[in-house]
Amino acid sequence: MDTQTPKTRSYEHIVRAENLSLSYGKVRALSGIDLAIGKNEIVGLIGDNGAGKSTLIKTLTGVVRPTSGKLYIRDELVDWGSYSVREAHRLRFETVYQEKSLGEKQPLWRNIFVGRQITNRFGFIKVAEERRIANDILKRQLGFRGVGIDADSTISKLSGGERQGIAIGRAMHFDSDLIILDEPTVALAISEVRKVLDFVRSIKTSGRACIYIEHNLAHVHELADRLVVLDRGRIVADIKSGEMTLEQLTKFLIDLQHSGHAVGPA
Amino acid sequence: MSTHLSSKTPEVRAPGLLPRLARVEGLPIILVFVILVVFFMIAAPQVFLGWPIYLSFLTTVPPMLVLAIGLTLVVAAGEIDLSFPSTLAFAGYLFSVCETQLGSPWLGLVAALAGGALIGLVNGTLVAVVGVPSIIVTIGTQFFWAGAASILSGGQSDALQELDGTAIYNIFAGNLFGVLPMQALWALAIAVFMWFILNRHRFGEHVLFIGDSRTVARVAGVNVVLETIKLFTLMGVLGGFAAVLLTIENLNYFSTQGQGYLLPALAGVFIGGTSVFGGTATIVGTFFGTFIIGMLEAGVVATGIAGFWVQAIEGIVFVAAVVLHLVVESPAKLRALSGIVGLRREQ
Numbered sequence: 225m226d227t228q229t230p231k232t233r234s235y236e237h238i239v240r241a242e243n244l245s246l247s248y249g250k251v252r253a254l255s256g257i258d259l260a261i262g263k264n265e266i267v268g269l270i271g272d273n274g275a276g277k278s279t280l281i282k283t284l285t286g287v288v289r290p291t292s293g294k295l296y297i298r299d300e301l302v303d304w305g306s307y308s309v310r311e312a313h314r315l316r317f318e319t320v321y322q323e324k325s326l327g328e329k330q331p332l333w334r335n336i337f338v339g340r341q342i343t344n345r346f347g348f349i350k351v352a353e354e355r356r357i358a359n360d361i362l363k364r365q366l367g368f369r370g371v372g373i374d375a376d377s378t379i380s381k382l383s384g385g386e387r388q389g390i391a392i393g394r395a396m397h398f399d400s401d402l403i404i405l406d407e408p409t410v411a412l413a414i415s416e417v418r419k420v421l422d423f424v425r426s427i428k429t430s431g432r433a434c435i436y437i438e439h440n441l442a443h444v445h446e447l448a449d450r451l452v453v454l455d456r457g458r459i460v461a462d463i464k465s466g467e468m469t470l471e472q473l474t475k476f477l478i479d480l481q482h483s484g485h486a487v488g489p490a
Numbered sequence: 491m492s493t494h495l496s497s498k499t500p501e502v503r504a505p506g507l508l509p510r511l512a513r514v515e516g517l518p519i520i521l522v523f524v525i526l527v528v529f530f531m532i533a534a535p536q537v538f539l540g541w542p543i544y545l546s547f548l549t550t551v552p553p554m555l556v557l558a559i560g561l562t563l564v565v566a567a568g569e570i571d572l573s574f575p576s577t578l579a580f581a582g583y584l585f586s587v588c589e590t591q592l593g594s595p596w597l598g599l600v601a602a603l604a605g606g607a608l609i610g611l612v613n614g615t616l617v618a619v620v621g622v623p624s625i626i627v628t629i630g631t632q633f634f635w636a637g638a639a640s641i642l643s644g645g646q647s648d649a650l651q652e653l654d655g656t657a658i659y660n661i662f663a664g665n666l667f668g669v670l671p672m673q674a675l676w677a678l679a680i681a682v683f684m685w686f687i688l689n690r691h692r693f694g695e696h697v698l699f700i701g702d703s704r705t706v707a708r709v710a711g712v713n714v715v716l717e718t719i720k721l722f723t724l725m726g727v728l729g730g731f732a733a734v735l736l737t738i739e740n741l742n743y744f745s746t747q748g749q750g751y752l753l754p755a756l757a758g759v760f761i762g763g764t765s766v767f768g769g770t771a772t773i774v775g776t777f778f779g780t781f782i783i784g785m786l787e788a789g790v791v792a793t794g795i796a797g798f799w800v801q802a803i804e805g806i807v808f809v810a811a812v813v814l815h816l817v818v819e820s821p822a823k824l825r826a827l828s829g830i831v832g833l834r835r836e837q
Contacts, residue, residue, distance in 0.1 A: 338707075
């Protein structure tokens, strides 16, 4: 497949959105988003349900196309006409969604490689190689030892935490420069939450960037370099780590909710 | 009480004998096939212990098998195609007209495949781009192409006796070593090739993920629209090929030659164990499922049961096979069933 990597060139921002807007008919899902993510920055994205967090992520990763606005990846302008999920993959962006990122009835090895299969030149998949790498990801990267899960396990037989693990392991394997986590801890047991948070830290130490959508303020506050708050499609606050304590942040968000309803756009 | 006890054990992680056997592709339906053959051998030995009946199956089943193999991929993607009987008529007409008017059966072969591709392309575009559910699109196009074939042929049939003994006849309807019907070899080759496409090719994997969940497929970077169009086009091409096999074998084209293929071909797919919900499919199952369908009628008649019984027995085999697949593939349903059996024993 594509072996040329856009990695070698140096850049300031892995992704930068300029005045990004998206409307579904009369509904403005995003309006005038300006957001830049540094090369090795962990940005927590917070906001209420329907604030536009998921829509913003989908726009950045080529799932949906915005109504207007510009996107720069590694400081280079993106042409919306050729931007797609596949292109985002090629540019080493990886999204781990809450759900809907794994095919339920398919074996694990297919889920790791779907869309980026290892094939011969006729498009036939090298199954043995994909299986071997999948087992390697399970054992070395995720520590799935002796729990009866292997490359041939069907996704529907895995727990919620195990599924997050597979999706995260996939992102690690493909060596993404920007990993987007969409509420990765939402359905997990406490011990599994710790693992996920450790992984987010390892994203930082390995020099990558991360956008981390999270409901649990304690988790993001502890991890993120910067917190971006979305409210009804707009960025309403951009807070650097250390500027606010967890208590101040919580109060700020509650105040926002109350004031927001009074002055919010029609 | 066996239900309560067994539901606590983590059976998913340590599969029992039946689920493990279920991993051998198509095994349940292969067993049903063998049982049926043995049954017919006992019930109608004068017919089923000789070669001719099997050679006859190998000439009659292949067109249906080619269709059912294509349908297996369509169903795997969570779609359906009901227009293939008209492909048999329309592509068959194109083949026939090239032979009778232009004297070129080879051009006819190309025209039939291209005509099938066109039908599939229209279906796929309406489904993937416009977003009409495939069951509705293909009901509509099934009427249209059948009508087109009737109009173009004037409802007439074409005798194609002159093809007998020609190269194209020998290749698609002759007998290898004077025994083995060529169409069976073609169908087998297509089955093997399509098994690799479904299970080992990037396209097949995309089809399975689309059938599993369109959203997941899209997020994973699968071009759902393009792959769906390709899928229906492939089905159309296979329909065109089936039309050629059928027309050459019969040495005759008639504009209603697709009638009677719709339900048997679909039954072959579902008897084989391909899930109507999409995301999983078995070519091996379809292969044996189609032969079961193709064998039942001759078999039932040969056993001396009146011909009226054929459809009723086909229905029983169909429902029994589909239930068997569900039970074997789902440990929970298997447990529930064994629980019922256990309770009955206690009474």
